[in-house]
Amino acid sequence: MQVQRNGLSGNKSVTMIVMAMILVLLLAACGKGETKGSNTGAGASATPEATQQGNTAGGTETRTIKDAYGDVEVPGSPSKIVVLDIGALDNLLELGVKPIGAPSILTAGDPYPSYLKGTEGITNIGTVNEPNLEAIDALKPDLIIGNQDTHDGIHAQLSQIAPTVFVETLGVTWKKNLQLYADAVNKADEGQKLLDAYGKRIExxxxxxxxxxxxxxxxxxxxxxxxxxxxxxxxxxxxxxxxGIVRPASQSDAGFSKDVTEEQIADLDGDVILWFNREPDAFAKLEQSALWATLKGAQNNAVHPVEWEYWLSGLGIQAVNKVVDDLNAFLVKG
Known part of the structure; x- marks a missing residue:
């Protein structure tokens, strides 16, 4: 009888062990199924979101734009922008974007052009021709805006600091530049509105x-x-x-500028004469020339100095509108 009891007890033990093993296997299978389902869900939601927003590995939304060097990935909404010339400063301020750093025109630390409003608190980063790379790096910008003509030699170094957007040149391309600046700061529509308003003023x-x-x-x-x-x-x-303003025949050539001597002073004549400079005594010397009095503009008291800060060095949409103001004042009202 003892043997029979031991056999029954052994059978019960085996049965319990088998049931326990089956339970463990079932639980393991359920666990694997839940893990797989969870991973699939995360991947399905994360991948489309990253594609739509253009996120970087750090989770920051970005956009790709094309500048003078090719495609550049820039922040979706940059907030710490350094500009390397006055045209970019001018345009960004008019777009409602205040840079954290900008250069002076001639000497580091000089005030920004007086026609620009809202420059208080902007850190000076040197001059347009010699921006201070250490000062720029210290600001930890998330976007740098410059131009290839002036800053090609430091483009690679700047690109190590932050995404860098460069226009090709300044001046004659001011409309194209405004559009690129506006695109870089995610305000393309606002940039186009500024150009449309300019077109209306010109008409x-x-x-x-x-x-x-x-x-x-x-x-x-x-x-x-x-x-x-x-x-x-x-x-x-x-x-x-x-x-549609007519220029004298001697000033109607293609090109940027030409130099004339005092003996060629007739090339300066016009019904209206506009001049600007940074050298305070240069015009006084010219005005004292015996040939100056032969110009019809001088004879008709139609000689007007204009502000070099925006006629010469502004290069942005605010400067453009100041020039249009002057043209209205001297040619229409004057």
């Missing part, structure tokens, strides 16, 4: 000028060692061309 100026006799407008810059006549392929030359 109004052209209409006003049609009611007047043809006026030839001379534009030059007296300098310490020469007189520089500004031609069509310049920042202000494009604005005058858009407005």
């Amino acid at each position: 109004e100026l052209k209409t006003a000028l049609r009611g007047k006799d043809a006026i030839e407008v001379s534009l030059f810059r007296p300098r310490a060692d020469k007189i520089q006549v500004y031609l069509k392929e310049t920042f202000v030359g494009t604005i005058m061309e858009d407005a």
Whole structure:
């Protein structure tokens, strides 16, 4: 009888062991099924979201735009922007975007052009021609905006600091530049609105000028060692061309500028003479020349100094509108 009891007990033990093993296997299978289902769900939701938003590995939304060097991946909404020239500063401020860093025109630390509003608190980063890389790096920007003509030599170094968007050149390409700047800061629509508003102002100026006799407008810059006549392929030359303003024959050539001597002073003549410079005594010297009094613009008291900060160095949409203001004042109202 003892043997029989031991056999029954052994059978029960075997049965319990088998049932326990089956339970373990079932639980393991359920666990694997849940894990697989969870991973599939995360992958399905994460991948489309990253594709739609263009996220980086760090989770920051980005966009790809094309600049002078090719495709550049920029933040979706950059908030710490450094600009390397006054045209970019001008345009961004008008777009409602305040850079954290910008250069002076001539000497590091000089005030920004007085026609620009809202520059308080912007860190100076040197000059347009010599930006301070250490100062830029210290600001930890998330976007740098510059131009290939001036800053090609430091493009690679700047690109190590932050995504860098460069236009090709300045001045004559100011409309194209505004569009790229606006795209870089995710305000393309606002940039187009600024250009549309400019186009409307130009049409109004052209209409006003049609009611007047043809006026030839001379534009030059007296300098310490020469007189520089500004031609069509310049920042202000494009604005005058858009407005249909006639230039003297000697100033109607393609190109940026040409130098003339005091003996060639007749090349400076026009019904209206506009001039700008940074050298305070250069115009006074020219005005004292015996040949100056032979110019019809001088004889008619139609000689007007204009502000070099925006006629020469502005290069942005705010400067453009200041130039249009002056053209209205001197050619329509004056």
